[in-house]
Amino acid sequence: MSGPEAGGIGGAGGAAAAGGRTVLDLWEARRVISGMGVPFDRAALASSRHEAVRAASGIGYPVAMKIVSPDIIHKTEVGGVRINLSSEKALGDAYDAMMSSVRQKAPGAHVKGVLIEEMVRGTELIIGSSCDSQFGRMLMFGMGGVFVEIYKDVSFRLVPISPFDAGEMIEEIKGKAILDGARGYPRADRAEIVRILLAISDGLMRQRDILELDINPLMVTERGLIAVDARVILSEDARTCPV
Helix, strand or coil: CCCCCCCCCCCHHHHHHHCCCCECCHHHHHHHHHCCCCCECCEEEECCHHHHHHHHHHHCCCEEEEEECCCCCCHHHHCCEEEEECCHHHHHHHHHHHHHHHHHHCCCCCCCEEEEEECCCCEEEEEEEEEECCCEEEEEEEECCHHHHCCCCEEEEECCCCHHHHHHHHHCCCCHHHHCCHHHCCCCCHHHHHHHHHHHHHHHHHCCCEEEEEEEEEEEECCEEEECCEEEEECCCCCCCCC
């Protein structure tokens, strides 16, 4: 299965809401954000070691593997992320080690399976949304990786945004020269960044029960922009965030 099927809160998120959950698992979050028009890497959900190996064979090595559980938000903290798995043996060993680590560090977590993803390399960007109780829904854009962790190189706007707003968000980033191909980095398609920012803004206006959303990272590659990780948290009350 390549890539998540398009879906909104009425689809992937609807199951979470019906089950009384506010945190979507990784597969559900990808489906919701993909449904807004954001391109993701090729990936498949696997519920066993055998399925994981079969998925990796279909996608092609090397691959990444991530735990899929609505009870685990920070996957790396429980050993739930492995990258650059280049063979069936490496994948199988990593799968066993991951399941052992998750059982030890998050014993009560419901594990749906693992996500097998193609390895994507490029410049990391981040797009996020959160709710300010006074101002309402905010949209964030910036450089990802160490740029956001150390330099906090991000910009914000209130949702909904306009094409002009999206362009300004890009211009306000200190590392914007990197997006233009400085120092050998792949050149980003700014028009596509604008399109994605507008698509997410529109999606947040339609799906008012999304409290928080993150795409981290959104990779700038020679093939274009590709999202490789996602997080979505729902509100228990759609009126929680004023717009």
